[in-house]
Amino acid sequence: MIDLHTHSTVSDGSDPPGRIPEMAAAAGCRAVALTDHDSLAGVEEARVRAGELGIGFVPGCEISCRSPGSGSMHVLVYFVEDDDRPLAAELEALRADRHRRNLTLADRLGQLGLPITYDEVRAAAGSEAGMGRPHFAQVLVANGAADSIQDAFDRYLAAGRPGYVAKSRLEGPDVARMARASGGVTVLAHPFSLGLDGPELANTIEALAAAGFDGIEAFYGRYRPEQRAALADLARRFGLVATGGSDYHGVVKPDLAVGTGHGDLKVPDSVLDALENRRP
Ligand code: AMP
Ligand code: FE
Ligand code: FE
Ligand code: ZN
Numbered sequence: 694m695i696d697l698h699t700h701s702t703v704s705d706g707s708d709p710p711g712r713i714p715e716m717a718a719a720a721g722c723r724a725v726a727l728t729d730h731d732s733l734a735g736v737e738e739a740r741v742r743a744g745e746l747g748i749g750f751v752p753g754c755e756i757s758c759r760s761p762g763s764g765s766m767h768v769l770v771y772f773v774e775d776d777d778r779p780l781a782a783e784l785e786a787l788r789a790d791r792h793r794r795n796l797t798l799a800d801r802l803g804q805l806g807l808p809i810t811y812d813e814v815r816a817a818a819g820s821e822a823g824m825g826r827p828h829f830a831q832v833l834v835a836n837g838a839a840d841s842i843q844d845a846f847d848r849y850l851a852a853g854r855p856g857y858v859a860k861s862r863l864e865g866p867d868v869a870r871m872a873r874a875s876g877g878v879t880v881l882a883h884p885f886s887l888g889l890d891g892p893e894l895a896n897t898i899e900a901l902a903a904a905g906f907d908g909i910e911a912f913y914g915r916y917r918p919e920q921r922a923a924l925a926d927l928a929r930r931f932g933l934v935a936t937g938g939s940d941y942h943g944v945v946k947p948d949l950a951v952g953t954g955h956g957d958l959k960v961p962d963s964v965l966d967a968l969e970n971r972r973p
Pocket of ligand 2: 700705730942
C-alpha cells in the first residue's frame, strides 16, 4: 500500500517532514508522498528519510484553486522539485499572498474582539512560512475562543464566516498546464469538497480531464467505501488515475493516520505505477 497525501510542519501538519516516511513505513506503506500546501520545502528531508527506510518517495504539493462549485477545490501536483519552473515561481507567489492574508486575518480576528495575535499564531505554526488557518484555529482553541479546531472554523474561519479572509486562487487548468511544463502530474484532491454531486460532478471531472488533469483522489481517508467506489468509477469513465491518500495532518486532523486514514484505507501500489506512466 501507499499514501499519496500527507502534510508536515512545512504547512499545516504537526510532524516534521522526516517523520512522515517513518510513519508510512511503520504503517506498512511501500511509498509515500509529501504534499504540503503551496510548498516543496519539506521534500528533501522527507526523501532522505524515505531512502534510509527503504521506501519510495514522491515529491508533491497541494494548491487551492477556484472551485466551480459552492465548496473548495484543492489540486495535488506530483513529481515536481523545488526549482522546477514555472511551478516553483507560482508557489512563491502563492506563499507571498498567504503571508498577506495571514496578516489581514490576524487584524480581522482582533477587530472581532477575539483573543489572538499574529505572533501567537506564528509560534503555533513554528515558522512564518507555513502559517495557515489551522494554526489560527489552534490559538483560538488555546485561548478559549473555540472548543475545537473544527469549532473555530465553523464560528470564524470558514468561507462565509466573519473571520474569513480570501487568498488568491489559481484556475485548476492553469495548475495542470504549469505542472506539466514543470515535469509533474496533476490530481484533483478530495473531489467531494467541490460541493458538486451527480452529473455536475461528472461534467466537472470530464472537463478537468480534458484540461490535462491526470487523476482524481478516489481513495481518500475520510470517504466512505461507496464514495470511493463512485469516484473510482468516474476516474475510469474519463481515463483518469484513481489515486488515494490519508490527508494526514497530525494534531490538526487527529482522526487520520498515515497510510490507513481512519483505519480502513489501503491504496494499492499500482496507483503509483499508473501515475508514473502519466509523467510528461
Ligand atoms: P489555508 O490554506 O491557510 O486557508 O487553510 C486551509 C486548510 O484549513 C485546509 O487545508 C484544511 O486543513 C483546513 N480547513 C479549511 N476549511 C476547513 C473547514 N471548514 N473545517 C476544518 N478545516 C478546514
Ligand atoms: Fe491543510
Ligand atoms: Fe486539501
Ligand atoms: Zn491536504
